[in-house]
Amino acid sequence: MSDLRLSGVRYELTRTLLHDLDLTFAAGRMTALSGPSGSGKTTLLSIAGGLLRPTAGEATYAGAPMWRGTGDPRPEVSFVLQVYGLVPILSARENVSVALRARGVDPDEADERAAQALARFHIADLADRQVEELSGGQMQRVALARGLCVEAGVLLADEPTSELDEGNRGLVLAELRREADRGAVVVVATHDPAVVDACDDHHALDEGRLVDHTEPVHLPVTRSYPDPGNGSTGGSPVTPSHDTPSDPAPVVEQGGAPATSGRRDHPAETSDPVRSDLDQPGDDDPYELFRRPPGSP
Ligand SMILES: Nc1ncnc2c1ncn2[C@@H]1O[C@H](COP(=O)(O)OP(=O)(O)OP(=O)(O)O)[C@@H](O)[C@H]1O
Ligand SMILES: [Mg+2]
Incomplete structure (x- = not known):
């Protein structure tokens, strides 16, 4: 540490x-x-x-x-940005998964971990929704899932x-x-x-x-x-x-x-x-x- x-x-x-x-x-x-x-x-x-x-x-x-x-x-280093930094046309799961893939995680495992991260913030049901269809509070939790999933x-x-x-x-x-x-x-x-x-x-x-x-x-x-x-x-x-x-x-x-x-x-x-x-x-x-x-x- x-x-x-x-x-x-x-x-x-x-x-x-x-x-x-x-x-x-x-x-x-x-x-x-x-x-x-x-x-x-x-x-x-x-x-x-x-x-x-x-x-x-x-x-x-x-x-x-x-x-x-x-x-x-x-x-x-992982950021949860004030303006979220999400890709609007990707789904919530894809937005999270991409952070893991960028760190070399295998795509299937990245998708699975992304789904788990969304569940941590009680938005597992929104995994397949495009981010541009989410509310501000839901986007904020997608950004949190993305920021925290990479440990x-x-x-x-x-x-x-x-x-x-x-x-x-x-x-x-x-x-x-x-x-x-x-x-x-x-x-x-x-x-x-x-x-x-x-x-x-x-x-x-x-x-x-x-x-x-x-x-x-x-x-x-x-x-x-x-x-x-x-x-x-x-x-x-x-x-x-x-x-x-x-x-x-x-x-x-x-x-x-x-x-x-x-x-x-x-x-x-x-x-x-x-x-x-x-x-x-x-x-x-x-x-x-x-x-x-x-x-x-
Ligand atoms: N690229 C920039 N060019 C000029 N001034 C800037 C730039 N970025 C930030 N500032 C100024 O720097 C100061 C600090 O901005 P910063 O975004 O760090 O504040 P903050 O405490 O995060 O504010 P908030 O609570 O609104 O998010 C502000 O006065 C802002 O206008
Ligand atoms: Mg600020």
Whole structure:
């Protein structure tokens, strides 16, 4: 088991998007990466997984650099992308199977493992459906099946629950926990306080910098989304719009981590990762925490 390390990682385009970050994502643990829209989560995951070359510093896994000169990630890395990256005209099973075939798995075995991976996310019945016919929440779970089926050493999941109802979010968190339990580095970019709470470690970004999130904060109620009726898809997406550089950064403080290093002081639950004790009558805005100005109670 190896950790994933970022040392002095800086990323500049027309302005600096990441400022000299030093971070370790530990093997065998789930790490949440939170922060407002535009704070740099996707950029950081892209550098951590070898899709982008940092302007300075480096990301390493098992002592070797993640950037290989091409933008192709190392085989130890698997992504669940924020925009899913699925092929619309292929079936759900084919979209998953292709990831296994790309790693040299025999086609028949790849198809079988793809079907098993879809079943992990309760969408086995959708295996033969073309992805373009699926709902957003169903696509998100196909992307998760594809990301998890390859049993990578490093799993980087970018807002993997943004389209899911509470039940499916719990399912996904339990599956991510299984990945960590077999020794993988699991990093989850998220806006959802309940996802942060289910992780072992937490780092918060604001405008490309790590921010202090050491104050204990009470996590607000989690919102559930109505199932439109087929029992397998979520409702309203909560993915925020992508900020332009001129957008004001709405938030700094992030929820849930009482420990100073960003390491949480309780193990995340595996059977029911979404804590029911977070529910507070009358507190119906789970994202209020993310909009609270720095320093407010
Ligand atoms: N190719 C690019 N050129 C210029 N700016 C970019 C580019 N890609 C990202 N950015 C900017 O970099 C910043 C960080 O973007 P990033 O996608 O990493 O944020 P994020 O935290 O993942 O946001 P979200 O929560 O909306 O997904 C944003 O201000 C974005 O506009
Ligand atoms: Mg993003």
